[in-house]
Amino acid sequence: MAHYNSYESFKTKKSMDKKKRAKGKTLGKKNNKTDDFVIKSSDKYGIVIEVRYKDAYVLYDEEVVLAKLRNDINMVCNQVIFPGDKVVLNKNGNTYFIINMLERTSLLSRVKKDSTRLDDVGLIKNIAANVDIAVIVVAAKEPPLHPKFIDRYLMILQNSNIKALICLNKCDFKTNKEEKILNTYRELNIPVIYTSTYQNIGIDDLKKYLFGKQAIMVGNSGVGKSSLTNAIMNDDEIKTGHISGKSKRGRHTTTSSKYYIWEGNSSIIDTPGIRSLDVSSFSPIEIQDYFPEFNNFKEKCKYRDCLHYNEPYDSCIVKQDVTSGLININRYESYLRIMSDVLNDNNYEDILDDIKSR
Ligand SMILES: Nc1nc2c(ncn2[C@@H]2O[C@H](COP(=O)(O)OP(=O)(O)OP(=O)(O)O)[C@@H](O)[C@H]2O)c(=O)[nH]1
Numbered sequence: 616m617a618h619y620n621s622y623e624s625f626k627t628k629k630s631m632d633k634k635k636r637a638k639g640k641t642l643g644k645k646n647n648k649t650d651d652f653v654i655k656s657s658d659k660y661g662i663v664i665e666v667r668y669k670d671a672y673v674l675y676d677e678e679v680v681l682a683k684l685r686n687d688i689n690m691v692c693n694q695v696i697f698p699g700d701k702v703v704l705n706k707n708g709n710t711y712f713i714i715n716m717l718e719r720t721s722l723l724s725r726v727k728k729d730s731t732r733l734d735d736v737g738l739i740k741n742i743a744a745n746v747d748i749a750v751i752v753v754a755a756k757e758p759p760l761h762p763k764f765i766d767r768y769l770m771i772l773q774n775s776n777i778k779a780l781i782c783l784n785k786c787d788f789k790t791n792k793e794e795k796i797l798n799t800y801r802e803l804n805i806p807v808i809y810t811s812t813y814q815n816i817g818i819d820d821l822k823k824y825l826f827g828k829q830a831i832m833v834g835n836s837g838v839g840k841s842s843l844t845n846a847i848m849n850d851d852e853i854k855t856g857h858i859s860g861k862s863k864r865g866r867h868t869t870t871s872s873k874y875y876i877w878e879g880n881s882s883i884i885d886t887p888g889i890r891s892l893d894v895s896s897f898s899p900i901e902i903q904d905y906f907p908e909f910n911n912f913k914e915k916c917k918y919r920d921c922l923h924y925n926e927p928y929d930s931c932i933v934k935q936d937v938t939s940g941l942i943n944i945n946r947y948e949s950y951l952r953i954m955s956d957v958l959n960d961n962n963y964e965d966i967l968d969d970i971k972s973r
């Protein structure tokens with residue numbers, strides 16, 4: 616059973632229609648009184664720039680105001696609205712109340728493993744709303760580039776209908792190895808750019824991709840999401856993770872998502888880095904939908920429902936295409952790792968060794 620129940624009434628039509636795939640916790644009961652919370656449009660609205668537990672900062676009339684959810688919604692603010700949401704406010708005395716939310720064009724979510732539970736249950740964590748494009752930020756070094764992280768992000772973005780751009784930051788450290796890894800994504804028609812906030816490389820390129828859009832920075836901690844956001848904003852307002860000396864103290868790692876406008880209709884949401892991305896709530900047969908290159912060739916695997924996993928090599932065209940180099944081995948390895956998570960099976964290294972030995 617999906618655990619969207621509690622905020623079902625707040626979701627967009629589009630995401631409601633989607634298959635609800637995450638298993639897990641129910642946050643509360645649906646409150647019928649709040650069915651009128653989501654509206655189609657409004658002449659005047661503000662944009663949520665940061666959400667706290669019980670209230671949110673909203674950019675309203677060119678001012679940042681603190682606003683609470685209207686009283687008849689019995690939920691905490693950070694379960695209902697997210698950075699990027701468009702909201703209608705009403706001032707009552709000195710307090711602003713969020714009385715309506717405009718329908719969303721997208722909602723970026725991920726599943727967060729709940730370590731307090733022994734069963735394999737995850738919790739949906741919504742990250743941001745109305746995002747047009749996500750910048751998957753990776754670094755050439757510190758932390759090193761691992762394609763598997765990109766592959767998982769691509770799945771989540773495709774699933775949320777959000778375009779992706781890959782940004783290799785710290786390109787002052789770039790070697791052939793990173794270029795080779797990223798070429799695979801260029802071949803999949805995903806734009807890739809190189810940036811260095813230290814050497815002011817690629818920032819204008821990045822701006823071109825993000826112009827007129829609501830963008831979000833995603834990626835591991837320390838790759839430079841806040842530094843890039845600062846570079847685009849052309850100021851140093853956002854604290855970045857400078858590690859001071861040996862003590863490793865004074866790291867200003869980002870702790871909550873924040874929305875910034877850098878020009879007219881162009882905005883950017885800086886997010887906290889995450890260590891790993893759980894995609895185990897996807898079903899085994901649909902994982903290959905996120906690896907479009909597996910389907911590029913006319914020939915098909917012997918079994919129509921082939922998972923390209925435990926099936927014999929001779930019956931699986933995908934495995935044969937990996938051996939012949941038509942399918943990139945890093946992508947196939949990502950696929951195997953994701954499948955091993957989804958199937959709860961540890962066989963993937965043997966499968967990979969078998970392919971490599973051919
Ligand atoms: N060499 C190099 N270092 C960079 C570059 N951009 C950022 N850094 C450094 O990388 C470290 C991390 O940068 P942040 O911008 O805080 O990284 P972040 O992705 O926001 O990290 P979290 O907020 O923890 O998710 C800082 O010490 C930056 O000074 C770059 O282009 N080249």
Ligand SMILES: [Mg+2]
Pocket residue numbers: 840841842854855856867868869885886887888
């Ligand atoms: Mg940051």
Ligand SMILES: [Zn+2]
Pocket residue numbers: 916921922923924926930931932933934
């Ligand atoms: Zn197959």
